[in-house]
Amino acid sequence: xxxxxxxxxxxxxxxxxxxxxxxxxxxxxxxxxxxxxxxxxxxxxxxxxxxxxxxxxxxxxxxxxxxxxxxxxxxxxxxxxxxxxxxxxxxxxxxxxxxxxxxxxxxxxxxxxxxxxxxxxxxxxxxxxxxxxxxxxxxxxxxx
Numbered sequence: 533x534x535x536x537x538x539x540x541x542x543x544x545x546x547x548x549x550x551x552x553x554x555x556x557x558x559x560x561x562x563x564x565x566x567x568x569x570x571x572x573x574x575x576x577x578x579x580x581x582x583x584x585x586x587x588x589x590x591x592x593x594x595x596x597x598x599x600x601x602x603x604x605x606x607x608x609x610x611x612x613x614x615x616x617x618x619x620x621x622x623x624x625x626x627x628x629x630x631x632x633x634x635x636x637x638x639x640x641x642x643x644x645x646x647x648x649x650x651x652x653x654x655x656x657x658x659x660x661x662x663x664x665x666x667x668x669x670x671x672x673x674x675x676x
Contacts, residue, residue, distance in 0.1 A: 548642070552656040553630040555664065559671075561655075565628040568621075569593040571639040571661065578674035583634050586665040588672040590632070595676075596621050598638045601645045614649035625651050632657035632664075640664030 534648070553561055561567060569589050574580040576595040582589035600617050601608050608614070623629055623646070633639040636658045646654055664670050 551653060551655040553632075553655040555657070555659050555667075557575075557629075558590060558657060559592075561628075561630055562590060565630065566622065567593045568623075568629060568631045568642065569595050569658075569661070570598045570631055570633045570642040571595070572597050572599070575634070575661075577676060578672075584662050584665045586672055588674040589661070590664055591671050591673050593632075593673075594621065596642075598633070598642045598645070601642075608637055608645055608648065611649040614645055615651070618646065618651060619648065624653065625653070629653075630655040632659055632660040633644075635662045636660055 558567070567590060569576050570590075571613050572580075573595055575587070576589045576593075576597075578587035578589070596617075603609065609617075618624070629646075631639040631642045631654055633642070636656065639656050639658070639660060643654055643656055646652070665672065
């Protein structure tokens, strides 16, 4: 998990170094690239929403819950296993990807796991579902 990444001690974070996707660009991005929703499937489909204004997901998004990279104890799988999971979903090095979650916790972990597996450059839509669902004019999809 994150503790193992911290324990490595070889990570340097610089302000402004994380590629981001901003709310005004999300719909266009989703039409041409891969937009990943890292929340639980029940939140993605709109069956359960205990945190945000509305239930569902952003049109064009695919659901890859961050827990797909974790074992029963919450430990992140090894880089090869992570790459296999990502590949099954069409994510390979060089593919234009952006990730969101509710408020950014799961999307940040998803991006860290991608880099742990050697796949760099994905963007984080930091505002995520919390920002999107709070705007009444934004389209929302429920179901798969």
